[in-house]
Amino acid sequence: MFKIMKEDIEVVFEQDPAARTYLEVILTYSGLHAIWSHRFAHSFYKRKLFFIARVISQISRFFTGIEIHPGAKIGKRFFIDHGMGVVIGETCEIGDNVTVFQGVTLGGTGKEKGKRHPTVKDNALIATGAKVLGSITIGENSKVGAGAVVLQDVPPNSTVVGIKGRIVVKDGIRVKDFNHTDLPDPIADRLKELEAEINKLKRELTELRNERSNMNANSNF
Template sequence: MFDRIKEDINSVFSRDPAARNFWEVLFNSPGLHALWCYRLNNKLWRSGWFFLARTCSTIARWLTGIEIHPGATIGRRCFIDHGMGVVIGETAEIGDDVTLYHGVTLGGTSWQAGKRHPTLRDNVVVGAGAQILGPIEIGQGAKVGSNSVVVKNVPSQATVVGIPGRIVKEAQPVNEADIQASRQRAAIAEKYGFDAYAVSTDNPDPVANSIGRMLDHIHLLDAKINEMSSALNTLGANVCEEQLPALNLDDEDFCNAERMAKKQRQQDINQFDPEI
């Protein structure tokens, strides 16, 4: 038992930079207290002491602000950060090393008996206020964004955001084309001194990723047109080989966005306090 308690406390240190020492975590972590109460209540529940288990879980909810049904299944090193408003339903299943932030609900969408709550595999991270509803499965290592509402299965290593939840990042095998595209984007960002389209390998914005793919397509078309022009001129045609006009790096609309944003922020400040 003491080894399990020590393991839980160490899991807090590994995921909470605000944790300073053993005693602070022991006495001031409602997520830990809720999990320890749950384990006791779960044993009572499995032994058939349903009323006592539910009563003790209600007391634990009063004390911690976290509601965990004693019939739920929770693995090792689960970390509930802040915790207030977390609700975990009766048939919910949580794997090892899962992280839940405040306001998370693992709820059901049906009043029918049986499996009606979600299953979270190992290393899942669920952001504050997220709602995961129904007998769905969140794959290993997946991440659910804050305030998302997830009602469908999520594959392993994916990132889900929005209402309803949509996958904005999914684990994909790395191939030579992806590597080359990433190098081209890095070269463009280095040439102009910044990443004009905020496209990076870990960017969760689906719009930015779509723009990045369009840019890859445009650069590929430019290269092919240049090759075709050279080949036609070699055969005697008179195809213009002039390069496209260079981008005007002094154009405020293109690369001086930081200065424009600063100007806009100053205007916003002056609107509220002209003396600043």
């Protein structure tokens, strides 16, 4: 246990240039506190002491702003940068040397039973605000970009961005026909559809008014 705790501290110094001293990291890093609380809660969860495990989890959530279900399986050297708003579901499986940033959700879609949360393999990185949903796998050494919504498996050594998540780099090679200035934007697409519908209605209304004017003019004769 102490060896794992030491590794948890060491990865903070490796990943965060703002970390200065061991005392500072131990006392002020909420991500570290959340991980340690989870390891404690998970030990009770494995013994089927579910209520105690959930109480520890909720206390940790209150103090850190990070919600990790006690059933989640987390490997060594897991690093949560800042961490506020991070949510990790019950059946998540996280490998070694994984990094997640604030606002990340590793959640379910509400439809599955059993294994319903993501599996994140070794050395993966999940950037700020990304949502990884469902019983899918993020491969080794893969990266999920900030704000991405990932609903399908991500192969190893890949980079995924956008809504819905799209692979832009695989095995160190940029995927063809991808333009970073042309990321999927469902809100803009829907607004364009609404604008087109409004313009169509305007044209139809103009045609009806013209027909009515012609009918009135003919009736005057």
